[in-house]
Amino acid sequence: MIDRKIKSDFPTLDQKINGKQLVYLDNAATTQKPYTVIEAVDKYYKNTNSNIHRGVHTLSQKATEKYENTRLKIANFINSDSEKEIIFVRGATEAINLVANCYVRPLLNSNDEIIISQMEHHANIVPWQMVCEEKKAKLKILPMNQNGELLVDELENMINKNTKFISMNHVSNSLGTINPIKKIVQLAHKNKIKIMVDGAQAVQHIPVNMKEIGADFYCFSGHKLYAPTGIGVLYGKKELLDEMPPYQGGGDMIKSVTFEKTVYNEVPQKFEAGTPNISGVIALGTAIDYIINIGIENIAKHEDELLKYATKEISKIKGIKIIGNAQNKASVLSFTIEGIHPHDVGTIMDSEGVAIRAGKHCTDPVMDFYCIPATARASFAIYNTKNDVDKFVNSVKKTIEVFG
Amino acid sequence: MSNLDELYLEVIIDHNKNPRNKGELNDFTHEAKGDNPLCGDQISIKLIMKDDKITDVKFTGSGCAISTASASVLTETIKGKSRSEIEKLFGRFQNLVTGTGKEGNLGKLEIFEGVNKYPARVKCATLSWHALIAAIEGKKEASTE
Numbered sequence A: 001m002i003d004r005k006i007k008s009d010f011p012t013l014d015q016k017i018n019g020k021q022l023v024y025l026d027n028a029a030t031t032q033k034p035y036t037v038i039e040a041v042d043k044y045y046k047n048t049n050s051n052i053h054r055g056v057h058t059l060s061q062k063a064t065e066k067y068e069n070t071r072l073k074i075a076n077f078i079n080s081d082s083e084k085e086i087i088f089v090r091g092a093t094e095a096i097n098l099v100a101n102c103y104v105r106p107l108l109n110s111n112d113e114i115i116i117s118q119m120e121h122h123a124n125i126v127p128w129q130m131v132c133e134e135k136k137a138k139l140k141i142l143p144m145n146q147n148g149e150l151l152v153d154e155l156e157n158m159i160n161k162n163t164k165f166i167s168m169n170h171v172s173n174s175l176g177t178i179n180p181i182k183k184i185v186q187l188a189h190k191n192k193i194k195i196m197v198d199g200a201q202a203v204q205h206i207p208v209n210m211k212e213i214g215a216d217f218y219c220f221s222g223h224k225l226y227a228p229t230g231i232g233v234l235y236g237k238k239e240l241l242d243e244m245p246p247y248q249g250g251g252d253m254i255k256s257v258t259f260e261k262t263v264y265n266e267v268p269q270k271f272e273a274g275t276p277n278i279s280g281v282i283a284l285g286t287a288i289d290y291i292i293n294i295g296i297e298n299i300a301k302h303e304d305e306l307l308k309y310a311t312k313e314i315s316k317i318k319g320i321k322i323i324g325n326a327q328n329k330a331s332v333l334s335f336t337i338e339g340i341h342p343h344d345v346g347t348i349m350d351s352e353g354v355a356i357r358a359g360k361h362c363t364d365p366v367m368d369f370y371c372i373p374a375t376a377r378a379s380f381a382i383y384n385t386k387n388d389v390d391k392f393v394n395s396v397k398k399t400i401e402v403f404g
Numbered sequence B: 001m002s003n004l005d006e007l008y009l010e011v012i013i014d015h016n017k018n019p020r021n022k023g024e025l026n027d028f029t030h031e032a033k034g035d036n037p038l039c040g041d042q043i044s045i046k047l048i049m050k051d052d053k054i055t056d057v058k059f060t061g062s063g064c065a066i067s068t069a070s071a072s073v074l075t076e077t078i079k080g081k082s083r084s085e086i087e088k089l090f091g092r093f094q095n096l097v098t099g100t101g102k103e104g105n106l107g108k109l110e111i112f113e114g115v116n117k118y119p120a121r122v123k124c125a126t127l128s129w130h131a132l133i134a135a136i137e138g139k140k141e142a143s144t145e
């Protein structure tokens, strides 16, 4: 189902880096874009460019229609109840900041508590620290075990009458762990606590279904899903979005304005002040078409095979330690090589055309947990092949040779 | 030699494996830390200065091969030198690793010339130097910006 031909859909992949064919394995940072997505942006600016929701003229109507159709497409893609629950934002970071500011902040008092986990991306730590600091509330951390699995049973003990909100990642970007998010959501709801799920590393790898997961808020970034940068999605339950104050003020988010009183627009427009990233939204729709066409189940299966194969092959090499050994993993292979700093690993692998990420992956607390300065991380996407994995493994061997 | 071979010269690999003057220094007069949050490198420099001359220097911390080797070579290069000599030397070392102009007569420091093909690694090579300058200036922490 998924084969080498997929690569030819992605122009960026067709190049040599340092004289070697590029093997792109930094997909958790951002994915490459297929021709259809690049062309969608191009076509929009060539044929349809116009502001949305504002004009009676044909172009404006066309642009508005494409923009709003994408909202519906996304609602279907993640199986939410209505397209009114889909808000366009810049990315996962903005989505989390929006919820922290517009939902959590108004209900937070001193001594209240918010729970996140040990394996969050900084984007799902710092916004909560900021509101907690302002409101003198407490941020509590759900721990994990050495394999990089959350100790979900501990969550019940951590929840108390002061717990006001929970926010947790669906899939970890530095460990690859797929968290039992449905169970976590159920635990939150059993205790009448609302929960946000950071799906920045999930939607592109595994089927994600809002009705099944049941989270109150969910978010992801388009650029990790074969779409352009600067566009992302916040999903929120309609009844919660309705009661929240707007995020920013401006055009489009209002129904009427006088100097005495402004009436806000309905959800989702209430949260989309100003001219949005129209081409980004339309291209995100195209990226989702691309994924649906291949099938997210097929993608999950393909990437799982690659991850298992890479894990098996790299484990045979002496001195390799895999960071993150959860039972349930997606796409991400984080590792260290004894005696070689990840930064050097990254440079040497790059000289072989293999692009991986070396660093802390915006998860400093995860590095502290394992007492390591950083890891090298390979992360797989639809266009990667077994041959890519072989080149990856060879470049790891070459790295060890250089350091002899 | 390829760019990569010029970056990871055997002497650099050796300094990384067996860093010179790594460890604690008693009775130090100056101390500062250099942090590169991007890659997690942390180097601390401790030194003894007498009559404007460095009489002893040691470093601790961890980092990539380039930053470790650079700290190691630094400790071998600066003993007996004055503050102004060190500041001049650092300026020339920066030119070397960034590829700004031609720098010769830098002795052992010349092994880091290969860094100039890797702009992302310049900070690794200069981390310990920034810490050193901060220490001499009586600051606790170096900024690598």
Ligand SMILES: Cc1ncc(COP(=O)(O)O)c(C=O)c1O
Residues within 6 Å of the ligand: A028, A029, A090, A091, A092, A093, A094, A121, A123, A124, A169, A171, A172, A173, A198, A200, A201, A221, A362
């Ligand atoms: C788990 C996770 N959450 C949030 C983010 C932030 O995404 P963005 O930078 O696109 O807003 C990332 C991206 O690295 C991520 O991996």
